[in-house]
Amino acid sequence: MSFSIPRGTQDILPGDSEKWQIIEAKAHDLCRRYNYREIRTPIFEQTALFARGVGDTTDIVQKEMYEFKDRGGRSLTLRPEGTAPVVRSYVEQKMHGWVNQPVKLYYTGPMFRYERPQSGRMRQFVQFGVEALGSADPAVDAEVIALAMEFYKELGLNNLKLIINSLGDKESREAHRSALVNHFAPRIDEFCSDCRARLDKNPLRILDCKVDREHELMTDAPSILDYLNEESRKYFKDVQEFLEEMGINYEIDAGLVRGLDYYNNTAFEIMIDGEGFGAITTLAGGGRYNGLVEDIGGPETPGIGFALSIERLLMALEVQGVDLIREHNLDVYIAALGEKARKKVPALLHQLRAAGFSADADYMDRKMKGQMKAANRQQAKYVLILGDDELAENKINVKNMQDGTQSLEPLENVEKKLMDSGIEKGDQ
Ligand code: HAM
Numbered sequence: 001m002s003f004s005i006p007r008g009t010q011d012i013l014p015g016d017s018e019k020w021q022i023i024e025a026k027a028h029d030l031c032r033r034y035n036y037r038e039i040r041t042p043i044f045e046q047t048a049l050f051a052r053g054v055g056d057t058t059d060i061v062q063k064e065m066y067e068f069k070d071r072g073g074r075s076l077t078l079r080p081e082g083t084a085p086v087v088r089s090y091v092e093q094k095m096h097g098w099v100n101q102p103v104k105l106y107y108t109g110p111m112f113r114y115e116r117p118q119s120g121r122m123r124q125f126v127q128f129g130v131e132a133l134g135s136a137d138p139a140v141d142a143e144v145i146a147l148a149m150e151f152y153k154e155l156g157l158n159n160l161k162l163i164i165n166s167l168g169d170k171e172s173r174e175a176h177r178s179a180l181v182n183h184f185a186p187r188i189d190e191f192c193s194d195c196r197a198r199l200d201k202n203p204l205r206i207l208d209c210k211v212d213r214e215h216e217l218m219t220d221a222p223s224i225l226d227y228l229n230e231e232s233r234k235y236f237k238d239v240q241e242f243l244e245e246m247g248i249n250y251e252i253d254a255g256l257v258r259g260l261d262y263y264n265n266t267a268f269e270i271m272i273d274g275e276g277f278g279a280i281t282t283l284a285g286g287g288r289y290n291g292l293v294e295d296i297g298g299p300e301t302p303g304i305g306f307a308l309s310i311e312r313l314l315m316a317l318e319v320q321g322v323d324l325i326r327e328h329n330l331d332v333y334i335a336a337l338g339e340k341a342r343k344k345v346p347a348l349l350h351q352l353r354a355a356g357f358s359a360d361a362d363y364m365d366r367k368m369k370g371q372m373k374a375a376n377r378q379q380a381k382y383v384l385i386l387g388d389d390e391l392a393e394n395k396i397n398v399k400n401m402q403d404g405t406q407s408l409e410p411l412e413n414v415e416k417k418l419m420d421s422g423i424e425k426g427d428q
Helices: 017-034 047-053 060-064 083-091 138-154 170-190 192-201 203-208 230-245 310-319 339-354 370-379 388-391 411-420
Strands: 042-045 066-069 075-078 103-112 123-134 160-166 266-270 282-288 301-309 332-337 357-359 381-386 395-400 404-408
Touching: 017 123, 017 138, 017 310, 042 047, 042 083, 047 060, 047 075, 047 083, 066 310, 083 103, 083 123, 083 301, 123 138, 138 160, 138 230, 138 266, 138 282, 138 301, 160 230, 170 203, 170 332, 192 203, 230 266, 266 301, 266 404, 282 310, 301 310, 310 381, 332 339, 332 370, 339 357, 339 381, 339 388, 339 411, 381 388, 388 395, 395 411, 404 411
Parallel strands: 332 357, 332 381
Antiparallel strands: 042 075, 066 075, 103 123, 123 301, 160 266, 266 282, 282 301, 381 395, 395 404
16 A cells, blocks of 8 residues: 555655745744734634635635534634634734734744645645734735735845735725626626626625636726725825835736635735746735624724745745755764764764754764765765774864864864854854
């Protein structure tokens, strides 16, 4: 019997996992600078949270959820996204009562969607996302967008396109909604069954339909931007001005509606321009969701956030030839010959690792030549050569592999000698 990995998932192996670590470290560092703090929520939640939060007319809820019953008969779902769980936690943990407002949170972790796998579209993927809850200041919208753009910039990506739109407040959305119904109703029979159901429930979703996207009614559908009331219009303008002052370029696309139901006012996506990226060009998406906290049972609270997947980021880095890591190499390799010398190795490794060096030794009973080869393969910066003769005098050979020099040192000096050598510990 042989086993294979489930469709739409991947193993991340050494060589790639280092890239993930660098990206995750960047996320932590960036959020520290923007004053967002990490939240970790469970990988599964009550199914009803997503039906309510993400919206039961969305593809995610209708077609893509990994839903299961536990042994107690409860309906649970592997989280398809991070916003609804964060908001659930915000309400349950009464974060609206925290002294520091707005509450600024971030997360990284696996999400699950039963989608048709293709490059950049996985069934398990890792999102990095942020959520800012408790402020309706357009400066927060600009901050969230800036954080997302800065993340890509600091990792070395170019040719990004920021697309923004406003979905308006409740009043504007209702006006737009009626216009959409009037527009589509007379010819709704020409649309797919999903769209026919959407007409009453959520006509905005029709604009996001993958089946009917070529229908002629799509091109001249009423634009939300023509239905924004004064307040929504001003809000959108303010966000744009903040972006301009930060020197962040953007394009407005009135057709950007996003695939989740909770958005209002600001919506945005970051796309990658250029060849070699295939069909999927959206790297990140987010927006404002002022009604969501209330929908999930909390007090009326504004919120905004975004999420991106690390898988798509890695694709983009690869297409643009950005190399995140140099070879993984070792600070120190210990080559030992003779029974007594070998006995000494584990304690010496332990000491060096505790001092912060990356260190390894032979566990395959290799001869000296084989050990030196292993040290070379792993690009060790130093090799410590220990034989029974040296050990008898409490000494060890320290060989600098970069310039080939070698010196015999008292054993107790080794750590200091390495410290003084100027190697940067754990340098990758
Ligand atoms: P979303 O647009 O569904 O929004 O997903 C955000 C990002 O997750 C996408 O732009 C993409 O990078 C990545 N992504 C989505 N599905 C997949 C997939 N199947 N494979 C690989 N990557 C994928 C949200 O999830 C919202 N929660 C974002 C948000 C946060 N809005 C406000 N706060």
